[in-house]
Amino acid sequence: MRKLYKCRVCGYVVGRKDSPDICPACGVKGKIFEEYESPISRKRRIVLELNIHSVIVHLPIAFVSSMFLISVLRIIGFINDRSVFMGMLRAIVLILPCVAIFATIAGIFDGKLRFKRINTPHLKKKLVLACFFIFVSISLFVIQYFFDLHQSTYNIVVLIYSIVLLGIATPLGLIGGRLLDSKVRG
Numbered sequence: 001m002r003k004l005y006k007c008r009v010c011g012y013v014v015g016r017k018d019s020p021d022i023c024p025a026c027g028v029k030g031k032i033f034e035e036y037e038s039p040i041s042r043k044r045r046i047v048l049e050l051n052i053h054s055v056i057v058h059l060p061i062a063f064v065s066s067m068f069l070i071s072v073l074r075i076i077g078f079i080n081d082r083s084v085f086m087g088m089l090r091a092i093v094l095i096l097p098c099v100a101i102f103a104t105i106a107g108i109f110d111g112k113l114r115f116k117r118i119n120t121p122h123l124k125k126k127l128v129l130a131c132f133f134i135f136v137s138i139s140l141f142v143i144q145y146f147f148d149l150h151q152s153t154y155n156i157v158v159l160i161y162s163i164v165l166l167g168i169a170t171p172l173g174l175i176g177g178r179l180l181d182s183k184v185r186g
């Protein structure tokens, strides 16, 4: 675990093994850093630094992007084998709701750990969008397994679904990115 150092000039806090020679924030050189005791407990800081939610959210994004790419490649004729196309999509459509639920649970956990409550406007908005994402991905699963769509129709459905899901994921990522920059309370 890195130690924390605080700049005596500007108050900037850095996490490093040893005291820095120059402050990355104000640029003052010399022995201006003092050891800093974070108000956040060591255990909580270790879990926060794992960035569990920020890592896991890449899974649903990767699956939706693959879904989009596979359906486009099929339309333009790059994937000729029908069973290869269906096999890949069946696997993705099955896994997608699972990783989306997993990422949402990790997000709730991360939000509670970071902000101690998850009923702030931004966190509530994220939760609503995440539930919508899960709902849409489950509806695609239902279409795939319970409706016998013609393969070309299914191709278009998957394409539209992947665009919609990417549309839901974009504001989630944008809000999430801003939240990561916020200071954590002690």
Ligand SMILES: [Zn+2]
Binding pocket: 007, 008, 009, 010, 011, 012, 023, 024, 025, 026, 027, 028
């Ligand atoms: Zn400084």
